[in-house]
Amino acid sequence: MRWVAALVVCASPAAAVTCEDITHLGASFTVCDVTTDDDLQLFLRDDAGDILGxxxxxxxxSGKNLLFAMNAGMYHDDRDPVGHYIEDGVEEMRVITSDGPGNFGLLPNGVFCIADTYTVIEARAYAANPPACTHATQSGPMLVIDGALHPRFIDGSDSRNIRNGVGTTADGQTAHFAISNDAVNFHDFATLFRDVLQTPNALFFDGKVSRLYDAASGRSDFGFGALxxxxxxxxxxxxAD
Known part of the structure; x- marks a missing residue:
């Protein structure tokens, strides 16, 4: 069994989303599993083009209740995506393959692609052979690349934050979304995906602003600004039902 410690909470029968609290390297995390049976989507703007946030x-x-939600990629002050973004098959932002400042530019970074299966793909590989994603969001850095940790991560680093990200199973049938409930460094967060969730590829979404919504447990994180x-x-x- 993969969990060190777990509190299982089940969502409504409408979907198979489940979230569990686990402990890894002395820190608390919440992991939510979403399968391809669930209608996983990205959300950025309303019908008027305004940022939802x-x-x-x-x-x-949408006129519907969320079962699960999480912030999903870095954004500018105006809330526009920093990197590649596709929603319902429409591309809003191209793939960024150059290095740069901050966590996003700490290459390799990657793209989370939602199609018939779920995949996390290194950004340059994605740009070279773009898959047909219904939804896609780019962020960085990659946490796990083909089973290996990002080469810039330091074991024991004192750079600690609340962090969230996503990893996908080798068969693409499940996406594991994780958020730390304690401040953790990149190395420890990445080993959660590599060693516990056993995802061959995983992507960092963000830190500090990380938030989770889980209807089954009643959790709805709030913060000091829009997403x-x-x-x-x-x-x-x-x-309304």
Whole structure:
């Protein structure tokens, strides 16, 4: 069994999303598993083109309740995506393959692609052979690349933050979304995906602003400002039902 310690909470029968609290290297994490049976989507703007920015706004715009949601990629001050972004097959931002400042530019970075399966792909490989993603979001750095940790991560680093990210199984049938409930460094966060969740590829979404929505447990994180891209699963039933 992969979990060190777990508290299982089950979502409504409308979807198979489950979130569990686990302990890894002395830190607490919440891991949410989303399978290809779930209608996983990205959300950025409402019908008027305005940034949604919050879990509540996603529900209001869709008319449905969220089962699960998480911030999903870095964004500028105006909440536009820093990197590649596709929603419902429409590309808003191209793939960025150059290095640069900050965590996003700490190459290799990557793209989380939602199609018939879920994949995390290194950004330059993605740009060289773009898959047909219904939804896609770019962030960085990669946490795990083909089973190896990002080469710049330092074991024991004192750079610690609340962090969140996603890893995908080798068969592409499940995406494991994780958020740390304690401040952790990149190395320890990455080993969660490599050693515990056993995902061959995993991608960092963000730190400090990391937030999670889990309807089954009643968790809805809040912060001091709007978000950019959000990934989530809506209930099949309308919010009014």
């Amino acid at each position: 919050s879990f509540r706004a996603v529900e209001a715009a 950019g891209p959000i990934v989530g699963v809506l209930d099949d039933a309308s919010a």
